[in-house]
Amino acid sequence: MKVFLSTDMEGTAGIVDWEQCVRDGAQAEAGRRLLLAEVNAAISGALAGGATEVVVNDSHSTMRNLPPGELAGQASYISGSHKPLYMMQGLDQSFDAAMFISYHGSMGAPAGLSHTYNPRAVVEVRIDGTVTGEAGINALVAAHYGVPIVLVTGDRCACEETALLLPGITQAVVKEHVSRLAAHSLHPDVACALIRERAEAAMRAAAVTAPPPLDPGVLEMFVRTTDIAEAATWVRAVDRVGPRPLRIQGPDRLATYRAFCAAILLTRAIAEAV
Numbered sequence: 001m002k003v004f005l006s007t008d009m010e011g012t013a014g015i016v017d018w019e020q021c022v023r024d025g026a027q028a029e030a031g032r033r034l035l036l037a038e039v040n041a042a043i044s045g046a047l048a049g050g051a052t053e054v055v056v057n058d059s060h061s062t063m064r065n066l067p068p069g070e071l072a073g074q075a076s077y078i079s080g081s082h083k084p085l086y087m088m089q090g091l092d093q094s095f096d097a098a099m100f101i102s103y104h105g106s107m108g109a110p111a112g113l114s115h116t117y118n119p120r121a122v123v124e125v126r127i128d129g130t131v132t133g134e135a136g137i138n139a140l141v142a143a144h145y146g147v148p149i150v151l152v153t154g155d156r157c158a159c160e161e162t163a164l165l166l167p168g169i170t171q172a173v174v175k176e177h178v179s180r181l182a183a184h185s186l187h188p189d190v191a192c193a194l195i196r197e198r199a200e201a202a203m204r205a206a207a208v209t210a211p212p213p214l215d216p217g218v219l220e221m222f223v224r225t226t227d228i229a230e231a232a233t234w235v236r237a238v239d240r241v242g243p244r245p246l247r248i249q250g251p252d253r254l255a256t257y258r259a260f261c262a263a264i265l266l267t268r269a270i271a272e273a274v
């Protein structure tokens with residue numbers, strides 16, 4: 001059984017501030033140790049639940065946050081920037097399950113470090129009318145390939161938002177938000193034990209878990225400025241439906257996700273400038 005882990009970072013127990021999860025300072029280094037422990041807990045649980053091959057796709061910031069040699073289960077590691085499928089790079093129909101580790105709430109959610117891909121560009125995203133965060137957007141790729149997403153770990157908002165689109169998904173809530181820059185986290189050891197237990201149960205249930213039921217998987221995106229909206233329409237499959245709302249629907253759900261990623265990349269420079 002092959003399992004795919006997409007790992008973010010802001011949903012890790014104990015992480016509450018950007019300094020703990022961006023760039024290369026001492027705080028970020030400590031944050032990466034916390035993330036590594038949670039990723040390894042998920043891997044161990046997946047292996048106990050029947051997984052025989054694990055691929056970890058590092059999806060946070062520069063996307064090289066984990067020491068490859070310290071990944072459990074001899075997991076292979078997809079890292080580095082400029083990955084065409086971004087947070088879902090590496091997933092295809094050969095996988096039996098996918099897991100989202102250390103995910104966080106969407107831009108408008110009352111969640112620690114909340115954002116949706118680019119906090120300077122994206123105000124809100126909906127999939128088929130439901131407000132969602134990165135998990136819901138990334139689920140388009142799993143839906144395309146017919147791979148069930150069996151586990152989400154992170155803060156309560158991330159888990160609850162994910163469950164709105166993927167009913168019944170196994171969750172490991174490792175912290176409760178206090179504000180966008182404060183949270184009440186489980187002790188890291190307790191968080192890891194919870195993740196391991198939930199990952200094992202989720203993996204055992206993978207064979208009877210359905211792929212994400214996103215159909216047709218239309219993505220609506222509300223952006224911060226009209227300049228960002230204008231540039232986004234240069235991408236195929238992105239339509240402007242008002243000054244700032246956009247509608248993205250490709251010929252299939254993978255194409256929709258790719259158009260979304262292209263719009264995020266294309267508008268980055270404009271978003272930084274405003």
Ligand SMILES: [Zn+2]
Binds near residue numbers: 134
């Ligand atoms: Zn993220």
